[in-house]
Amino acid sequence: MENGMEVEIGVGGIASRRRGEKKELFHVIHKVPSGDSPYVRAKHLQLVEKDADASIVWFWKAINAGDRVDSALKDMVVVMKQQDRAEEAVEAIKSFRHLCSKQAQESLDNLLIDLYKKCGRIEEQIELLKQKLKLIYMGEAFNGKTTKTARSHGKKFQVSIKQETSRILGNLGWAYMQQNNYNAAEIVYRKAQAIEPDANKACNLGLCLIKQGRYDEARYILDDVCNRRFSGSDDGRTTQRAQTLLQEIESQKSLPESNLNIEEEIMSRLDIVMNEWTPFRSKRLPIFEEISSFRDQMAC
Known part of the structure; x- marks a missing residue:
């Protein structure tokens, strides 16, 4: 009834409306955009x-x-990675990121890493x-904010600058470990732990110390993991890894301990790693004031 008059909807109109509703439901269920553009076609195929x-x-x-270049490039790179076409994906980002x-750019950097x-x-x-750490150090990460909204598996969550710094340092430490540069990896992991202690990074730090023959220091850190004194210690796999590393220490206990002066080693290498960031100290975020305080305490 409209303005006192009945409005009839023909069978064809009802059918058309139902098809439209069904089509809309299809896009919701499959999480694909509507339309017939190249990007929409790509998402449908994917x-x-x-x-x-x-x-x-x-x-x-x-x-x-x-057509939706930002999303198209990121989605294509993800599919390429899934197809073991990582080298092609790297070149795609380098070739087209200027169009985004x-x-x-930050998301593309994360994909590149x-x-x-x-x-x-x-x-x-x-x-x-290192470039990402420099942006944090200069106060330019997160567009100058202390948090950002991230997405994982379709869910949104907040990430703080401290969490992001710790995450990047963890990745950097892992990269140094792949080069068997355990001294540099140790410094990075210690910095990450000073910012936000984490059981997995503690295990990696313990491994770095084991590789340098510093078993007592490694045992102390790994015991803390087993005693659940770090975030993430409740993960059974992390605890098991710590126990495995402790067993490795026991098998190596007959070897002599290193006579390295820990503080001098950390400070000298920290200066090398951080040297390129020095000109930007006037703009650094509060988190790096905490790092400087950490260094000063160790120097005492």
Whole structure:
């Protein structure tokens, strides 16, 4: 009834409306955008038809057509990585990132770091991680804010600058370990632990110390993991790893302890790692004031 008059909807109109509702429900269920643009076609091939190769072709078309370039490039890179085409994905980011918005650059850097790791391109991974740390040090990360909204598995959550710094340092420590540079990795992991203690990074720090023959120090840290004194210690795999490393120490206990002066080793190498950041100290965030305080305490 409309304005006192009945409005009849024909059978065809009802059917058309139902088709529209069904189509809309389809997009919600499969999490694909509506429309018929190259990007929409690519997402349909990726998520509905499960045709990865065809979706990559259409993501390329979307980028070339200027259709949702930020999303098209990131989605294409993810599919390439899943197809073990990491080297191609690296080149795709380098070739097309200039077409993307400023807001997309950080996400592209994170994808590159992961791709470098997968490809074994450790030097490039290290350099990019250092660049990200420099942005934090200069106060330019997160657009100058102390937190940002991140997304994982379709869920949004808040990440603080301290968490991001610790995460990047953890990745940098891992990269140094792949180069068997356990001295540099130790320094990075100690910095990460000073910012935000974590059981997994504690295990990696313990391994660095074991590789340097400093078993008593390693045992002290790994015991803390087993006694659940770190965040993440409740993870059974992390605790098991700590126990395995403790067993390794026992098997090596007949070897002599290193006579390295821990404080001097850390400070000398810390100066090397941080040297390039020195000119920017006037702009550093509060987290780096905490790091400087940590250094001063160790120097006493």
